[in-house]
Amino acid sequence: MMAGSALRRLMAEYKQLTLNPPEGIIAGPVNEENFFEWEALIAGPEGTCFEGGIFPAKLLFPPDYPLSPPKMQFVCEMFHPNIYADGRVCISILHAPGDDPTGYECSAERWSPVQSVEKILLSVVSMLAEPNDESGANVDAAKLWREDREQFNKIAKRLVRKTLGLPPAE
Amino acid sequence: MKMKAVVATVITVALTSVVIGNAYYQKKQFYPSVVYLTNSNPSMAVMYLQAFILVLLMGKILRKIFFGQLRPAEFEHLIERSWYAITETCLAFTVFRDDFNPKFIALFTLLLFLKAFHWLAEDRVDYMERSPVIGLLFHVRILSLLTLLAQSDMYFIHHAYLFTATKGPSVQLVFGFEYSILIIMIVNILIKYVLHAIDSRWEAPWESKAAVLLYTELAINFLKVLLYVGFVAVMVRIYTLPLFAFRPMYETMRSFKKAYNDVVLSRRAIRNMNTLYPDATADELAAADNECIICREEMHSGAKKLPCNHIFHAACLRLWFQRQQTCPTCRLNVLRAPAPEQANANAPAPHANAPHANAPNANAPAPPPPTAPVPPPFPNMPPPPMMGWGMPPPPPPRPASLATLSVEELQRLEGTERRHIEARLQLLHEIQAMLNASVLLMQQYSNVVSNLPLNCSNVATQTEIHRTEPSPEPSPVRVKTDPDVVPTTSTYKPTAGPSTSTDYTFDPNDPTLDSNRDQSDADAEELRRRRLQKFKEIHSDK
Known part of the structure; x- marks a missing residue:
């Protein structure tokens, strides 16, 4: 095993998340041999077009966690302005203060060791509920979200059914 | 994507076979066919295309061998850097257009090709830090790739050196320089690789790794900056301004500056923390x-x-x-x-003069007027903008009692006492000087007024001369600080200052006077012109 302090902190967070799981979020290491790769299940927030869906994602932690942020990637098909086509999540909390891929985030919203897996996942839930259409991770989704909400909702509903293993409606 | 690549490859191969077949069919022999091929532009174009495709295929094979599957981020990075490199290569062609020939193009292509592998190796080693599991295959691949790249870099540097030494400066200068940059890059990658490898083997977290990385970054960037500056200097002397080296040079300088700042700032922050x-x-x-x-x-x-x-x-x-x-x-x-x-030591910030002034006040055994607001200790400081004209500064807050202060704090107060008294004495001197100046001004003013009816024709110019001539030095500054001082003088010398009753008629707050001053400022140009005219008149009269 590498970096002991990162491992200890990840274990502490795992324990915390298991003892007091936040609503709609389940997360933990893929296997207990490797604490640097986690798997998370996120329930689509109620009252949004993602309601009812269960979205699997994986989190990759750097060996110098928590000094550097983890990377998060959905492993199911997603259609969302802040999620790249390959599932990578683009939110400011996951960006180290030094690099600025989008060029407009202020450093107050960036990663710092105070953040945690739980906070990241909660941010992702609120990102699902309220996309930031200024960040161009998925330009098509951002455009649709802005201009044709009905169509966006339709796509989201289809994805929700897909994550649940249901056949598409109609 | 994959299909397109395959189709393109097949088409070029087919085209090449057609072109070669055609040449051989027409000339029937090897040598004449080659001559025919090289003299026909369309044939050459096809051959170039074929060579390009071959290079790409070669790159793919090597990539498979040394990297396996590229991650999307690596691929994006590679494409982005390639575009810059290709643009810059085209710029470099313009400088060396006399040497333009197939060999020249081949050398540049090879350089780009090798560069791409350097970039990929760098990205891969950076990824080491993040990837949870690093297998033996990774180490074998990276180490063999780095050895290979270092050897080719060394070979080309050597070649460029020999060529330049025997045949004088040529395009080989560029190659020598480019490969030197690449070899520095290899050293950097190797250091990072060793650090990451050591780190991943240690059980305990290696705290100084980040610091070592920071210093490596600094040293490597310094070397690169030196190389770039040297290269640009040589190129300017021998050829012309090497535009193609400017973007990488700028980026290197920027990252050097960043590394320098990082080192300095983190050192300072850590020192602050420790001390x-x-x-x-x-x-x-x-x-x-x-x-x-x-x-x-x-x-x-x-x-x-x-x-x-x-x-x-x-x-x-x-x-x-x-x-x-x-x-x-x-x-x-x-x-x-x-x-x-x-x-804690100098509790209020030095520019907040009100709380500063209360320190000696609280400590002194019996200050002459115990309730009077003490004059600010910095007489030359302009009054805070919030304070209106003639409004007395708010009395400074006073600490509850001396008993609450610790012994050290009391001693500190005593230590600053002398300084405060000196400041106050100086302030009093300045007040006196200001009052004298205002008396003088007043006298001049009354002189002018008394002269008024005598020569009505000169009224405008004369008053203006009198008003503007003394004003530049004493009046604006002095009068401005005046309101700040008014309340204190009245407490120290309750009835009569050094000034006479005229002092009270000269009210600095008088709005008319104020506007007059503004106007004179605005009309300064006009005034100077008129005054010059008057001077000329006087001179011509005499």
């Missing part, structure tokens, strides 16, 4: 739940308190400061914030 920030006390630790929010572990000892009162392990803070010099919780910039002890 200035207090160790957290047991009470403070208990208030923070004994938990260090960076590592989520208990704090028993070795915890430091930042100026914003947040508490962390000193070791955790050190690691964080190597990346960011901010408080992890509230993002206070620790380099800009005042250190806590310093803040």
